Amino acid sequence: MSRVPTAVAAFVAGIVIAATTTAIAGTSTPDADVNSRSTTTWLTVKVADAMGTRNTITWVPTGSFASSAEVRVPRYPTTAIQGKDTTRLALSAVRNEQVSAQLAIASGHDLHDVKASVGDLAGPGGVKISGSGTQVRFVTYVPVQRSKSEMDWSATIDQVSSATEVSGDRAPDVVGDALQEGSSIDVPAYAAQPLWFTFHIPKSAAAGTYSGTVEVTADDGTRVTYPLSVEVAKATVPDPKDYSFFLDVWAQPETMALNSGVELWSDRHWKLIEAYDRDLSSRGQKVINTTIVDNPWHHQWSLGTRQSQTATPYSSMVAWKWDGSRFSFDFSRWDTYVRTALKSGLGPDIGAFSMLAFQDGEHLTYTDTHTGRTVTEPVDLGGARWREAWGTFLPAFVRHLKTKGWLDHTYLSFDERPVDTMTVVKDFVHEVAPDFDDRISVAGSAGTTDIASDLSVSWDTIDQMTPEKAAERHAAGKITTFYVYGTPAHPNTLAYSPAVEARMLPWISAQRHLDGFLRWSYNSWTSDPFSQPVYIFTQGDEYLVYPGRNGPMSSIRWEQLKEGVEDFELIAQLRKKDGGKDDPALTDALTTATRDLDGRTKNVSDIETARAAVVKELTS
Numbered sequence: 001m002s003r004v005p006t007a008v009a010a011f012v013a014g015i016v017i018a019a020t021t022t023a024i025a026g027t028s029t030p031d032a033d034v035n036s037r038s039t040t041t042w043l044t045v046k047v048a049d050a051m052g053t054r055n056t057i058t059w060v061p062t063g064s065f066a067s068s069a070e071v072r073v074p075r076y077p078t079t080a081i082q083g084k085d086t087t088r089l090a091l092s093a094v095r096n097e098q099v100s101a102q103l104a105i106a107s108g109h110d111l112h113d114v115k116a117s118v119g120d121l122a123g124p125g126g127v128k129i130s131g132s133g134t135q136v137r138f139v140t141y142v143p144v145q146r147s148k149s150e151m152d153w154s155a156t157i158d159q160v161s162s163a164t165e166v167s168g169d170r171a172p173d174v175v176g177d178a179l180q181e182g183s184s185i186d187v188p189a190y191a192a193q194p195l196w197f198t199f200h201i202p203k204s205a206a207a208g209t210y211s212g213t214v215e216v217t218a219d220d221g222t223r224v225t226y227p228l229s230v231e232v233a234k235a236t237v238p239d240p241k242d243y244s245f246f247l248d249v250w251a252q253p254e255t256m257a258l259n260s261g262v263e264l265w266s267d268r269h270w271k272l273i274e275a276y277d278r279d280l281s282s283r284g285q286k287v288i289n290t291t292i293v294d295n296p297w298h299h300q301w302s303l304g305t306r307q308s309q310t311a312t313p314y315s316s317m318v319a320w321k322w323d324g325s326r327f328s329f330d331f332s333r334w335d336t337y338v339r340t341a342l343k344s345g346l347g348p349d350i351g352a353f354s355m356l357a358f359q360d361g362e363h364l365t366y367t368d369t370h371t372g373r374t375v376t377e378p379v380d381l382g383g384a385r386w387r388e389a390w391g392t393f394l395p396a397f398v399r400h401l402k403t404k405g406w407l408d409h410t411y412l413s414f415d416e417r418p419v420d421t422m423t424v425v426k427d428f429v430h431e432v433a434p435d436f437d438d439r440i441s442v443a444g445s446a447g448t449t450d451i452a453s454d455l456s457v458s459w460d461t462i463d464q465m466t467p468e469k470a471a472e473r474h475a476a477g478k479i480t481t482f483y484v485y486g487t488p489a490h491p492n493t494l495a496y497s498p499a500v501e502a503r504m505l506p507w508i509s510a511q512r513h514l515d516g517f518l519r520w521s522y523n524s525w526t527s528d529p530f531s532q533p534v535y536i537f538t539q540g541d542e543y544l545v546y547p548g549r550n551g552p553m554s555s556i557r558w559e560q561l562k563e564g565v566e567d568f569e570l571i572a573q574l575r576k577k578d579g580g581k582d583d584p585a586l587t588d589a590l591t592t593a594t595r596d597l598d599g600r601t602k603n604v605s606d607i608e609t610a611r612a613a614v615v616k617e618l619t620s
Helices: 006-020 032-036 041-051 065-070 253-258 267-282 332-343 384-404 419-432 459-464 467-475 500-511 556-577 584-594 605-619
Strands: 057-059 089-095 098-106 111-118 135-143 173-180 185-187 193-200 208-217 223-236 246-249 287-291 298-300 306-308 319-322 327-330 349-353 363-368 374-378 410-415 440-444 454-458 479-483 516-519
Touching (some): 032 135, 065 098, 065 556, 089 098, 089 605, 098 111, 098 208, 111 135, 193 556, 223 605, 267 332, 287 332, 327 384, 363 384, 384 419, 419 440, 454 459, 459 479, 467 479, 479 500, 500 605, 556 584, 584 605
Parallel strands (some): 089 223, 287 349, 349 410, 410 440, 440 454, 479 516
Antiparallel strands (some): 111 208, 135 193, 208 223, 298 306, 319 327, 363 374
């Protein structure tokens, strides 16, 4: 998905080889130095001034619990902290959704065993929402790093981040993004520690007001209790498997093994894949993305160097073999990957990457059965050898999919290929495998709209996909989404993007009558994203979650995207109620939620205001 300009390719090529050969030893814990180091004297003074005391304080970011998750709390606050005077916590919710919120704590001395607990919530008629169902995690900080390609197309840190969210002493600056699980955490003096709450509202919850308490404690005797009220409306978000929102996030299985220190494709690796699949399923992920060739995301750098655009290359789930006269294919790993994903609730769509090279000359990679060697053979698009290879593969693939019952849900997938190239492929597919005529998926320009049945448009071409065109495609049973990557600066889901922007993206889809959102990549990490978060591209462009010990460690932006999807579902229900039309209240809500796309200056209460209007119309 991302692109690197020629101007920096020579520089990048020099760093890529070293990066891809670094041993990966299973780094699944946040960088201890970043999260526990002492502050410099000048920073200590500024944080103390911002706190207004050297004693322990707690506060509600933004001053309102309802919007508190829409911001990132700086590790070292240097401007006056708001929300210290907030004494009561209030949230609004609907049934069967999650609601996130934050509290923060800081002190002029080291704190140990900081923890938070949520009591049972008592509701109408004495019914309760168990406090044990609320998840408490700790926002963890990662170093801020410049990408290797910022001098050209990608947004720079200064363009993206807010001075109130990225903080430190530039050795390095840090940003809160990962959400670490655990029973408690230690906090160094003059460092802020946000506590991230995820409330899960049962599908069976009666509408009404629920009351309880939230308590924060630490080893220095701190014990702060906040009264909490949650207003549950008479509306219900569907289960993730039934979301209308089309989420397509590209996962990479190789890094799941390598960053956890387990053998690739071992039983332990398949268990990890299941855990990541369950996480994707909990977000309503609609596509099982697979590889049918070796590393579909190779780059052709300057000086003839071919490298992957990810720190760990993708491998093919289909084994290609050449015996000197014909090609043959082993689909067993591909089958296992698809079955594992389906079992975890992903799909039903299956994406197969890719008949076309990404930023590289066309080539074939296969095992020569006479020598046992892996061969990479350059070919010409549409040439005799290319036609021979793909003319053998596609009919074999169709036959195999028919035996598995997966043909009707499998798409030939392509990433940012120009319309002239895609036309060659479209014509060839029609010739040798017409079963795929209406199942071609393209992430790229709106110019491929007549080719792609599943189309994701880039931000710079999103205006070409008018609501009318999107509605026409939807009526024809075609999917239309949009994506962001290293650009635009706003809105985005980079590691230091303002948190509210991830929540806003599904609202943009709703406003433009698109079906959803696509994002590369879910987990294409470096060998240790907690201490070395950047490979080539803008930080966080390559991943939305972090490697945990037994599965994914979530992030602020991953949680906010999920809650934006839930908002989308409520909008879809309101449109259905109103016969598919946008009444004035919904139009106003969509405008409010999406005004000021730059999260650095956006009023973070916009989302809550817009959502409240949608819920009011839906339940009236």
